[in-house]
Amino acid sequence: xxxxxxxSYITNNSFLDYEFDxxxxxxxxKKVARFTEIGTNIYNFGFGDVDEKTGExxxxxxxxxxxxxxxxxxxxxxxxxxTNVFIGAVVFIKGTTAARxxxxxxxxxxxxxxxxxxxxxxxxxxxxxxxxxKGENYEAFLGRRKASFLF
Amino acid sequence: MNLKEKNSKTxxxxxxxxxxxxxxxxxxxxxxxxxxxAAAAKDLLLKVGLPEQLAxxxxx
Numbered sequence: 001x002x003x004x005x006x007x008s009y010i011t012n013n014s015f016l017d018y019e020f021d022x023x024x025x026x027x028x029x030k031k032v033a034r035f036t037e038i039g040t041n042i043y044n045f046g047f048g049d050v051d052e053k054t055g056e057x058x059x060x061x062x063x064x065x066x067x068x069x070x071x072x073x074x075x076x077x078x079x080x081x082x083t084n085v086f087i088g089a090v091v092f093i094k095g096t097t098a099a100r101x102x103x104x105x106x107x108x109x110x111x112x113x114x115x116x117x118x119x120x121x122x123x124x125x126x127x128x129x130x131x132x133x134k135g136e137n138y139e140a141f142l143g144r145r146k147a148s149f150l151f
Numbered sequence: 152m153n154l155k156e157k158n159s160k161t162x163x164x165x166x167x168x169x170x171x172x173x174x175x176x177x178x179x180x181x182x183x184x185x186x187x188x189a190a191a192a193k194d195l196l197l198k199v200g201l202p203e204q205l206a207x208x209x210x211x
Binding site for chain 1: 171172173189198201
């Protein structure tokens with residue numbers, strides 16, 4: 001999906017956990033994504049950097065590996081692959097901080113012409129969901145594959 | 152579910168996408184980071200609900 005420069009990633013038999021390495025001036029930083037079911041076929045998307053010494057995961061640390069767009073493209077592809085396996089799954093995305101949420105929003109904005117044919121996307125604004133519009137500021141996102149684009 | 156069925160489901164899932172499956176990928180189901188984020192997400196969805204177009208059930 002998206003035909004963008006992205007990292008290769010791996011998953012386990014559950015198809016709920018995904019790992020890849022971000023490579024840049026800061027070296028190799030292990031990234032992990034996890035889909036956690038929070039409702040009937042509704043999953044929270046969690047994503048962060050792994051401290052391989054302690055096992056701690058953080059999405060507030062600034063890894064600054066100068067590959068933000070590549071990481072976003074990788075995340076988009078992970079979500080695409082996940083929704084190929086979990087048919088009809090709704091994915092909830094919200095950063096731990098407003099800045100992180102904004103980063104996701106910037107990614108959706110940037111690749112919207114490629115995303116919108118494939119996914120229904122909703123943004124949360126003032127505690128109400130609305131269909132995603134470019135240029136609007138949202139607090140969280142929900143996405144689901146459009147029926148016509150189910151694998 | 153017996154092993155044969157599980158393998159069948161796994162290979163079926165793997166065939167659905169080209170993503171590589173590896174035993175080296177951790178199971179983060181019980182990792183505090185993801186538990187905390189999921190709990191926050193669930194709380195928010197219970198508060199604001201879902202768009203009508205996606206109406207499903209959020210686990211209480």
